Amino acid sequence: MSSDTAAISIQNVSKIFKVYNKPQDRLWQGLFKSKKKLYREFWAINDLTFTVKKGECIGIIGRNGSGKSTILQIIAKTLKPTSGQVEVNGRVSALLELGSGFNPEFTGRENVMTNGVIMGLSIDEVMKKMPEIEAFAEIGEFIDQPVKTYSSGMFVRLAFACAIHVNPDILIIDEALAVGDMRFQLKCIERLKKLKSEGKTILFVSHDSFMVRNFCDQAIWMMDGKIHLRGDVNTVTEQYQDFMKYEGDQQNSPALIGSPVTHQVLVIDKVNIKNTDNKDEDRFKFGDPFSVEISYTLKEKLNGIVGGVAIYDKQNNYICGLNTKLDSINLPTEPGEHQLVLNYSEMKLLPGTYFIDIGFFESSAVVILDYKSRHKMFHVHSGEYFAEGLTFIEHSWSSKESVQKRYAKV
Numbered sequence: 001m002s003s004d005t006a007a008i009s010i011q012n013v014s015k016i017f018k019v020y021n022k023p024q025d026r027l028w029q030g031l032f033k034s035k036k037k038l039y040r041e042f043w044a045i046n047d048l049t050f051t052v053k054k055g056e057c058i059g060i061i062g063r064n065g066s067g068k069s070t071i072l073q074i075i076a077k078t079l080k081p082t083s084g085q086v087e088v089n090g091r092v093s094a095l096l097e098l099g100s101g102f103n104p105e106f107t108g109r110e111n112v113m114t115n116g117v118i119m120g121l122s123i124d125e126v127m128k129k130m131p132e133i134e135a136f137a138e139i140g141e142f143i144d145q146p147v148k149t150y151s152s153g154m155f156v157r158l159a160f161a162c163a164i165h166v167n168p169d170i171l172i173i174d175e176a177l178a179v180g181d182m183r184f185q186l187k188c189i190e191r192l193k194k195l196k197s198e199g200k201t202i203l204f205v206s207h208d209s210f211m212v213r214n215f216c217d218q219a220i221w222m223m224d225g226k227i228h229l230r231g232d233v234n235t236v237t238e239q240y241q242d243f244m245k246y247e248g249d250q251q252n253s254p255a256l257i258g259s260p261v262t263h264q265v266l267v268i269d270k271v272n273i274k275n276t277d278n279k280d281e282d283r284f285k286f287g288d289p290f291s292v293e294i295s296y297t298l299k300e301k302l303n304g305i306v307g308g309v310a311i312y313d314k315q316n317n318y319i320c321g322l323n324t325k326l327d328s329i330n331l332p333t334e335p336g337e338h339q340l341v342l343n344y345s346e347m348k349l350l351p352g353t354y355f356i357d358i359g360f361f362e363s364s365a366v367v368i369l370d371y372k373s374r375h376k377m378f379h380v381h382s383g384e385y386f387a388e389g390l391t392f393i394e395h396s397w398s399s400k401e402s403v404q405k406r407y408a409k410v
């Protein structure tokens with residue numbers, strides 16, 4: 001390992017998959033050692049080099065197929081690289097594909113035991129942790145049933161409980177938070193924040209740069225099996241979001257993250273767009289002020305809440321997203337009916353139709369408590385033709401005569 005503070009060191013790692021056109025080609029190639037190459041090579045990871053220092057919390061983003069899961073599997077040692085060196089310093093706990101590492105025939109309890117021992121704990125240590133794992137997973141008597149009888153939610157609960165209770169030095173999470181119900185997601189994010197504050201090394205893969213931005217300090221943007229950009233989380237996610245806009249890919253839209261919400265702890269009851277006379281309105285003149293009033297019910301006390309409002313145009317362009325975390329506004333955390341009002345002092349959007357999304361999240365703005373996509377619509381009109389595009393930018397013109405004078409002299 002290059003440095004003793006490095007938790008993970010990846011040196012010139014590549015992973016090539018053999019892709020066969022027909023399943024029988026694989027058979028021919030393997031069984032009969034066909035001289036002819038019946039496959040093409042696909043470089044899922046292409047000469048990748050990077051290190052992760054102890055205690056770093058890194059988000060890995062990138063569109064589908066960019067190699068995120070492959071590199072995580074290589075670090076977790078569930079997949080062998082074709083070439084290159086991988087060094088990992090510490091106990092790795094990986095939440096990769098749903099319940100991977102679980103034997104479907106074993107009961108939950110047996111899988112916890114096996115996993116714990118594989119992770120390097122003694123049987124006694126796992127036994128000691130078992131009540132905590134059971135309590136965290138909340139799957140009741142299913143702990144003694146074969147995991148093949150589990151719902152996907154139960155799988156995730158047990159896998160997560162197991163992963164965080166084996167005292168990992170390095171935690172690898174691949175989209176796992178997006179599964180499971182919201183209450184469980186809240187519990188997980190609290191635990192992840194704790195592990196982060198304890199200085200554990202965390203690699204967090206997500207399609208969703210919004211989530212990465214709110215949880216990680218650094219980000220790696222993968223593209224075609226390589227690192228396209230690495231750096232501070234805001235810089236990388238900003239550029240990634242910009243890139244994705246041009247790709248016409250909406251997969252990083254906050255409207256699309258999270259699972260269907262069940263057992264809500266917060267419910268958005270009503271949203272109104274109001275004019276300055278406090279009347280409901282959906283047509284505004286260019287430059288008018290207006291506000292968005294959100295009534296919501298918080299059903300139980302939380303550590304913190306973030307509320308946000310996003311404006312989109314008809315072509316689904318994300319115009320402006322604001323939230324209370326960005327503006328350092330604290331919302332009430334006690335249960336009850338509450339109201340949040342966002343005042344736009346001057347709406348400088350050019351004439352057209354716009355849509356509003358409303359979202360509430362827990363304190364780190366990673367887990368969605370309630371989200372209403374394209375929930376309200378408003379129109380901007382002006383009657384004048386003074387600019388084109390989406391928004392009006394304050395400006396002034398100047399024109400210099402010097403060029404013309406020079407020509408006049410000639």
Ligand SMILES: Nc1ncnc2c1ncn2[C@@H]1O[C@H](COP(=O)(O)OP(=O)(O)OP(=O)(O)O)[C@@H](O)[C@H]1O
Nearest residue numbers: 017018019044062063064065066067068069070071
């Ligand atoms: N066993 C395999 N055989 C052939 N190709 C594979 C195999 N596993 C992965 N790939 C390919 O390797 C590429 C990288 O896959 P990977 O799952 O790492 O991407 P990803 O960035 O995690 O994508 P996603 O966000 O969709 O999960 C993809 O094009 C995928 O189709």
